[in-house]
Amino acid sequence: MVICPECESSVALAEPPKVNEIIECGDCSSELEVLTVDPLQVALAPDVEEDWGE
Amino acid sequence: MTAATRPASAAPFAVVASRLRADEKRVLEAFERRGLPYEFVDSRALWRELQQSGTPWSFVLNREIGQARALYAARALEAAGATVVNPARAVDVCGDKYRTSVALRDAGLPTPRTALALTPEAALDALEAIGYPAVVKPLTGSWGRLVSKLPDREVAETVMEYIAALPSPVSHIVYVQELVPKPDRDIRVVVVGDEALGATYRSSADWRTNVARGAETRRCPLTPELAKLAVTAAQCVHAEIAGVDLVEDTDGDLLVLEVNHGVEFSGFQRAVGPEVPVADRIVDHLIARSQSCFE
Structure with a gap:
């Protein structure tokens, strides 16, 4: 369980997280990036950039 | 430890990415199911010194989401001696819609009528030649972003004014394409190695049928013709792993878009089901590539 840095809601993680994993806050839909797993820390994920894609 | 100082005895495989999405997680899980050592490398922390020979990894799966970072990650790691999948030349060609169209044409593949205009003013002339309705696309971009349908010259003139106002000179190079009359769907074929794994229809109320824009996917029969077109398209841009997009015209003929x-x-995975495990096939391909290098 982590706290969303945007809306301060609790965000549950279904599985053991991985560093760099993107998760979504169920309350505010913010994308969060897992920074570290021990201790579990998240931050708002970077915004989409112009050249992102497939 | 940085990419430049990691010992050569590290895992032979690396996955380079900055965002660990569901797709990347599936690939990492496929490595783990095989007990295959790998290293996840955050591309945002990646650097290589040109004079340093050797690389910490022999085989790199490049899953970087940003086109510029993906291209230079591939170039830097190849310069250091790694085999990168997809190779830099594939990232280079696929990242440029015009270069992709040239490669498709040179391979003799059916593709929509396309023009490149060097200014927005010239694009208006190109559009007259191609005919309306037509489509303009940024040279680099994905997910249908900034792809515009132009029903007539009046709308085209307005869109060209906006394009002319964009700050980057490369934005003023206009990729013009006929709008292929098609059903409300396109086709995505996933190719790994020289094999088409399967195909899906992508349907949407939006004329842009990108999954990133909410298009729905369902299984499409993978005919020999579809598979051959897709594999040839991937090969002509040097891609070992690819998502090939095609459309059917009103006669049912297939055209390769990109x-x-x-x-x-x-x-794709949701639509085709577990019997076509894409991530496992990607890892199998990397293993096969590594075995072929050591034979």
Whole structure:
């Protein structure tokens, strides 16, 4: 369980997280990036950039 | 430890990415199911010194989401001696819609009528030649972003004014394409190695049928013709792993639109089901590539 840095809601993680994993806050839909797993820390994920894609 | 100082005895495989999405997680899980050592490398922390020989990893799966970072990650790691999948030349061609169209034409593949205009003013002339309705696309971009349907010259003139006002000179190079009359769907074929794994229809109320824009996916029969077109399209842009996009015209003939080097396959995987495990096939391909290098 982590706290969303945007809306301060609790965000549950279904599985053991991985560093760099993107998760979504169920309350505010913010994308969060897992920074570290021990201790579990998240931050708002970077915004989409112009050249992102497939 | 940085990419430049990691010992050569590190895992032979690396996955380079900055965002660990569901697709990347599936690939990492496929490595783990095989007990295959790998290293996840955050591309945002990656650097290589040109004079340093050797690389910490022999085989790198490039899953970077940003086109510029993906291209230079591939170039830097190849310069250091790694085999990168997809290779830099594939990332380079696939990242440029015009270069992709040239490669498709040179391979003799059916593709929509396309023009390149060097200014927005010239694009208006190109559009008259191609005919309305038509489509303009940024040379680099994905997910249908900034792809514009132009029903007539009046709308085209307005869109060209906006394009002319964009700050980057490369934005003023206009890729013009006929709008192919098609059903409300296109086709995505996922290619790994020289094999088409399967195909999906992508349907949407939006004329842009990108999954990133909410298009729905369902299984499409993979005919020999479809498979051959897709594999040839991937090969002509040097992509070992690719998402090939095609459309059917009103006669049912297939046209290749583009080839994606960083294929997103979550929607595809949902549609085709577990009997076509894309992530496992990607890892199998990397293993096969590594074995062929050591034979």
